[in-house]
Amino acid sequence: MSDTRTDESRSGDYGGSGPDSTPALEMEAIRKVYEVADEEVVALDHADLTLAPDEIVALIGPSGSGKTTLCSIAGGILSPTEGKVVVGGKDISGYSSKELTGFRRDSVGFVFQTVNLIPFLTARENLLVVDEIGSRDRKRANERADQLLEELGLEDRAGNLPSQLSGGQKQRVAIGRALMNEPALVLFDEPTSSLDSKLGDQMVRLIREEMKSRGTAAIIVTHDDRITGYADRTVHITDGRLEA
Amino acid sequence: MSLSLKELRRRPGRFGVATVILTLIAILLMFLGGLLDGLTAGNTGAIRAQQADLIVYSSTSQDSLVRSRIEPEQEKQVAAVEGVSGVGELGSVQLGARIDGKGPRDLVPVVLFGYQAASEGLPEPPTRPGEAWADATLKAEGVEQGDTVRVGPARSTIKVLGFVDDTRYAGQSTLWASLRTWRMVQNENRPDARVTPGISQALVVQSSPDASGLAGRIDEATDGFTSSLTESEAIDALPGVAAQESVFNQIIGLTVLIAIIVVALFFALITVERIGLYGVLKALGAGSGRLFAGVLLQAVIVTAIACAIGALAALALDAVVPAGSIPFTATGARLVDSTVFLLVAALIGCAFSLRRVLRVDPAQAIGGGQ
Numbered sequence: 001m002s003d004t005r006t007d008e009s010r011s012g013d014y015g016g017s018g019p020d021s022t023p024a025l026e027m028e029a030i031r032k033v034y035e036v037a038d039e040e041v042v043a044l045d046h047a048d049l050t051l052a053p054d055e056i057v058a059l060i061g062p063s064g065s066g067k068t069t070l071c072s073i074a075g076g077i078l079s080p081t082e083g084k085v086v087v088g089g090k091d092i093s094g095y096s097s098k099e100l101t102g103f104r105r106d107s108v109g110f111v112f113q114t115v116n117l118i119p120f121l122t123a124r125e126n127l128l129v130v131d132e133i134g135s136r137d138r139k140r141a142n143e144r145a146d147q148l149l150e151e152l153g154l155e156d157r158a159g160n161l162p163s164q165l166s167g168g169q170k171q172r173v174a175i176g177r178a179l180m181n182e183p184a185l186v187l188f189d190e191p192t193s194s195l196d197s198k199l200g201d202q203m204v205r206l207i208r209e210e211m212k213s214r215g216t217a218a219i220i221v222t223h224d225d226r227i228t229g230y231a232d233r234t235v236h237i238t239d240g241r242l243e244a
Numbered sequence: 245m246s247l248s249l250k251e252l253r254r255r256p257g258r259f260g261v262a263t264v265i266l267t268l269i270a271i272l273l274m275f276l277g278g279l280l281d282g283l284t285a286g287n288t289g290a291i292r293a294q295q296a297d298l299i300v301y302s303s304t305s306q307d308s309l310v311r312s313r314i315e316p317e318q319e320k321q322v323a324a325v326e327g328v329s330g331v332g333e334l335g336s337v338q339l340g341a342r343i344d345g346k347g348p349r350d351l352v353p354v355v356l357f358g359y360q361a362a363s364e365g366l367p368e369p370p371t372r373p374g375e376a377w378a379d380a381t382l383k384a385e386g387v388e389q390g391d392t393v394r395v396g397p398a399r400s401t402i403k404v405l406g407f408v409d410d411t412r413y414a415g416q417s418t419l420w421a422s423l424r425t426w427r428m429v430q431n432e433n434r435p436d437a438r439v440t441p442g443i444s445q446a447l448v449v450q451s452s453p454d455a456s457g458l459a460g461r462i463d464e465a466t467d468g469f470t471s472s473l474t475e476s477e478a479i480d481a482l483p484g485v486a487a488q489e490s491v492f493n494q495i496i497g498l499t500v501l502i503a504i505i506v507v508a509l510f511f512a513l514i515t516v517e518r519i520g521l522y523g524v525l526k527a528l529g530a531g532s533g534r535l536f537a538g539v540l541l542q543a544v545i546v547t548a549i550a551c552a553i554g555a556l557a558a559l560a561l562d563a564v565v566p567a568g569s570i571p572f573t574a575t576g577a578r579l580v581d582s583t584v585f586l587l588v589a590a591l592i593g594c595a596f597s598l599r600r601v602l603r604v605d606p607a608q609a610i611g612g613g614q
Contacts, residue, residue, distance in 0.1 A: 106529065
């Protein structure tokens, strides 16, 4: 299950401080075609996207434009039909689904639109889940979880269940979970859609702080134009085609 | 793994229904098994108490003690067969026993055995005529050591010297006397079927080690007059024992099948409820194997709890049931077997959820899965 290449690249390139020249993400000529009822639907068409090691990109587009597909491919959830995907120096284009599972576990972070915390686990345990399904270094995971909770202002909430947390707190727990495995790249799926504008603003500022302080790259998928102010770059996607 | 344990601990209500149903199934299974063991013990105790290597009936008896009759001549032939190290005569008569303190018509069915060979299950035969060891179940009928019971229409008196355990025969209590006492009681009460010295119903044979094929050689030596059975063959030949076992085993099998269905339905439901959660966990990098192992672990724990409660209930029942009332006995082997059956049923039941866990797509955790 374990992928040694992953550990090397993580500690080598992104565990320490200081920028590195290896891009966090390189997507070249990505094409993704779905077969729906004997008809081919092109979700992504020759998409090229490169992210610098600590770059934050806002991905904006109407629903059905292919932004979720792009995110899923960058995060190793889907494989592209054609093209090359390199995340943190690892070419994952040819990975099997088992290899992709290990890749997701060790090298990327996800923050889902519906937050999706595990309801019967406390905030702290929701962070530790990443260790439980992964490397199982209990001591290190405990330290990292405590550190992340503190940075995210959740140290008082560590023992609370998701049902006892506000929307913003849940979102912060989800961010903490995404950062647990020290990823090269974090993918945010509509992180502000369930928050009011003030909280949404705070959230995006927090995302920027967390990413920049770690030198971690991020793609933020959104409908929300306000987010673009906090991103280093905005990429529009329409009908599966990227426009800078 | 610890994720599934935490869920069990923090959301016990979610598993409550399954635990209750599986507990009831475990109790039913262990109760059925205990009844079967109790009935079998009550039917076969007298044979098992012989601890015989072989039991020799006459070949015309259809391997039934009551129909069998062995002549002195055959006994000599059997004893002379190479590999036979000991031969003891065995006789029985089924009668009603009158016990002091009970009404004159309140008869207790007993089987009086005359025997020659002591074993681990039986002490030496009483030496004086009219004396016998009694099966411990007669205590429940009010018989005490030193009491005299009167058996059969002739009201032959039998003095109880003491008690022996687990020697019942055909569901009845037993009295264990010398061959002489047996012949006396038989002749007093069954004058139409008198037995003279040297005549018995069966021979209890001990063999020397490595005496293979002894049964065949004995039957050959008696020119086909005898039918020699191992102890387990003799038990299977007891009327009703094999049929009883087969009926009970079918009911037990059906109960295990129901357990499989309960686990399958219940964990299929739980798995459906968790599809969203599994999608997220898969997106975070959990493999299907790990997720399914969590389902198995939960099913095994729920089943183990159910079995523990069932086993305690069976042991409690065994402790409170007075000897000689319900034929129920809780044996360790039966409780372990029932637990193993149910655990296997739980694993098989869970297997129906495997495909669903495998099919969960991590892509559904992200966006609408376009």
